[in-house]
Amino acid sequence: MLENIKLSDFQKELIKNGQEVELWARKLFSHGILVESRESEAIKETKKYLEAEEKVIFQATFETENLYAMVDILQWDDSNKYWIINEVKGTSSKDKKDKKHLYDATFQYILLKKAGYDVGQVNLIELDKEFRKKGDIKARKLLKTTDITETAKELEEEINLMIDDMKRILQNKREPLPCECIYKSRSNHCPAFKYLHPDVPDYSVHDIIRIGSSLKRLEGLIEGGHIPIGEVPEDFKLTDPQRNHVNVEQSKNPIIDTIEIKKQLTELVYPLYFLDYETYPTAVPIYDGCRPYQQVPFQYSLHILDKPNGKLTHHEYIHTDTESHPMIALADSLMKVMGDNGSIIVWNKKFEGKCHEDLADLLPQHAEIFHGYNQRIFDLMEIFSQQHYLHHEFKGSFSIKAVLPVLIPELSYKDLNVRDGAMAMNGWKSMMFEMTEQKEKEQMENDLLRYCELDTLAMVKILEVLQNL
Numbered sequence: 001m002l003e004n005i006k007l008s009d010f011q012k013e014l015i016k017n018g019q020e021v022e023l024w025a026r027k028l029f030s031h032g033i034l035v036e037s038r039e040s041e042a043i044k045e046t047k048k049y050l051e052a053e054e055k056v057i058f059q060a061t062f063e064t065e066n067l068y069a070m071v072d073i074l075q076w077d078d079s080n081k082y083w084i085i086n087e088v089k090g091t092s093s094k095d096k097k098d099k100k101h102l103y104d105a106t107f108q109y110i111l112l113k114k115a116g117y118d119v120g121q122v123n124l125i126e127l128d129k130e131f132r133k134k135g136d137i138k139a140r141k142l143l144k145t146t147d148i149t150e151t152a153k154e155l156e157e158e159i160n161l162m163i164d165d166m167k168r169i170l171q172n173k174r175e176p177l178p179c180e181c182i183y184k185s186r187s188n189h190c191p192a193f194k195y196l197h198p199d200v201p202d203y204s205v206h207d208i209i210r211i212g213s214s215l216k217r218l219e220g221l222i223e224g225g226h227i228p229i230g231e232v233p234e235d236f237k238l239t240d241p242q243r244n245h246v247n248v249e250q251s252k253n254p255i256i257d258t259i260e261i262k263k264q265l266t267e268l269v270y271p272l273y274f275l276d277y278e279t280y281p282t283a284v285p286i287y288d289g290c291r292p293y294q295q296v297p298f299q300y301s302l303h304i305l306d307k308p309n310g311k312l313t314h315h316e317y318i319h320t321d322t323e324s325h326p327m328i329a330l331a332d333s334l335m336k337v338m339g340d341n342g343s344i345i346v347w348n349k350k351f352e353g354k355c356h357e358d359l360a361d362l363l364p365q366h367a368e369i370f371h372g373y374n375q376r377i378f379d380l381m382e383i384f385s386q387q388h389y390l391h392h393e394f395k396g397s398f399s400i401k402a403v404l405p406v407l408i409p410e411l412s413y414k415d416l417n418v419r420d421g422a423m424a425m426n427g428w429k430s431m432m433f434e435m436t437e438q439k440e441k442e443q444m445e446n447d448l449l450r451y452c453e454l455d456t457l458a459m460v461k462i463l464e465v466l467q468n469l
Contacts, residue, residue, distance in 0.1 A: 009422045011191065017283035018090035022072055024284060025088040025125045027139035029073065032056035042070070064115040066170075067163065069108045073125075082120030085109055086145070090283050092129040092292050093144040097151070105148060106155040110163070122152040127292040133285040142284065142292075183219050185212030205229055207396045208238075209245045217242075241387055248392045255390040258469045261383055265467060268378060270310075271342040272463075274303040276455040277355050278424045278448065280326075287325045289362045297355050298326040298428055300334055301452040303460050312460065316449055320441075322432055331359050335369060342376065345459055347400045349379035380459055383466065400458055408461045411454070417443075418451040 026032060033054050037045045042061035049057050060074035073086035087105040091098065105122050112119050128144040179196050181189045186206040193200075205211065205221045208229065217238060226232050229249045238246065248255060279295035290296060299318040305311075317333040319326035338344075346352040353374050360367035383389055385398040394402045401420065404411055413419045418427050431444040 009426055013426070014090065018088075021090040021127060021143075021283050022088045024137075024139050024142055025073060025086070026058055028125070028143065028145075029056045029075065032058050032073070035059040035061055062111055062115050064111060066167065067111045067114065069111045071108050071112070077120065080120055082118045083112065084121040084123060085112065085119055086123045086125055088125045091126050093126040093146070094129065097124060097146070097148065102148060102151055102155060103159060106152040106159045107163075109152045110156060110159055120149075121147060122149045124148050127283060129292065131285075131292060133288050133290055135288065137284065182222055183215060185218070188212060200227055203229065203395055205232060209241050209396050210239070211242065214239065214242070244387050244390055245396055248390050252392050254392070255387060256469065257388040260388045261466055261469060264383060264388070268343045268345075269341065270305070270307050271339060272305040273338060273342055273344045274305070274456040274459045275344050275346055275352060276301050276452055276459075277352060278421065278428065278452055279355065280425050280428055287327065294358060295351075295355065296326060297330050297359070299424075299448060299452050300330060301449075301456040302334070302337060303456045304337075305460065314453065314456075316453060318445060318448055318452075320431070320445060327359060327362055331363055331366060331370075335366065338373070343378045344373055344376045345378050345380050345463065347379070347381045347455070347459060349377045353377060380462065389466070400455065400462075403462060404458045407465045408458070411458060411461060413451070413454060416451050416454065417447040424448055424451055
């Protein structure tokens with residue numbers, strides 16, 4: 001039914017991360033046996049291990065009452081004479097658990113009880129957000145186990161109702177009902193959204209600026225049948241930024257507040273440093289001093305404009321040595337070319353600023369320098385995110401990929417082999433850890449350099465447009 005649903009590279013990477021974390025979770029147990037089969041054969045294999053009184057079973061698989069579940073780690077508690085479900089998730093631990101994770105574990109709890117197994121405990125195993133790599137990794141330090149048994153019991157009735165609803169759908173042999181994502185913003189849609197809601201256009205009210213924090217408004221638009229942005233009524237209550245977005249889309253007339261733009265640009269101090277990082281996060285840190293999912297900068301591009309209408313120079317770095325720490329080498333390179341004065345122009349100061357904080361944390365001897373960089377940051381994106389410049393062709397996005405083709409159509413990412421951050425991340429990973437041919441590595445290195453260079457050149461050109469308003 002959902003065969004044609006395609007996962008993005010980002011979603012595929014999340015799956016890989018989850019699989020890696022599960023392998024680490026198995027190291028928490030001194031022994032265990034893996035169910036290697038799938039589907040009906042996995043059920044038979046699980047039964048065989050249970051009959052053999054195995055105490056720890058990885059990927060234990062069960063089916064009962066037309067319900068099917070795979071338990072990441074099923075553990076027998078000899079002291080209490082009951083089974084423990086260990087649900088492994090490739091996420092960082094936090095006090096408030098993801099409801100989807102709790103639902104997954106509760107479903108397994110219900111199924112095993114229906115199958116006649118005494119389940120006395122349900123655990124959620126996640127990456128410890130406080131973990132920092134230092135030498136060889138120990139699973140017990142990398143991972144955090146949380147007892148969620150009481151939560152599973154509280155959710156049992158709710159999940160049972162969901163199970164009954166799903167059974168009715170399957171018995172009627174009809175297409176599934178539209179998912180609840182119809183009432184969520186675009187970034188929160190599930191991979192099946194386009195399949196389950198074929199009538200919703202690729203650009204709709206789900207893309208209205210910050211509609212994710214105004215779900216009641218989104219629900220009102222959906223229930224009123226106003227799915228295309230062009231159909232949003234004039235009297236429908238929206239926040240001012242949302243109304244601006246809708247008005248610009250409907251009128252096709254941009255908002256350009258030249259007075260406010262010029263006011264913000266007066267803050268710039270020459271020389272100007274246009275800076276962009278590319279980063280690579282991993283569930284399990286590769287490099288010492290790093291946390292789970294920390295964005296590890298492996299590349300930068302830096303354009304420097306010495307004065308108004310002055311000389312533009314370019315510096316760049318990409319880490320290609322598999323034996324050394326990319327953040328240390330990148331920092332050494334950057335500090336040699338970044339001057340002590342002048343505005344550092346970025347696109348999204350939250351991201352670049354966090355990179356500087358992490359560099360300062362890793363290299364305390366240079367912390368003052370990197371904290372100083374953050375004091376000099378000018379976020380060019382804010383002119384667009386604050387709607388001082390708003391164009392209908394941005395389609396509600398403030399990404400440089402959305403702004404550049406509107407302001408400078410002759411500059412394009414389309415002709416590059418690497419065209420976005422996800423491609424850069426995956427390309428660097430392939431170059432560093434997978435590619436074997438030197439020619440292939442050199443091509444990827446060049447592709448990555450050209451992509452990052454365009455990011456900073458784009459900021460140079462966008463600033464020129466704004467200065468000439």
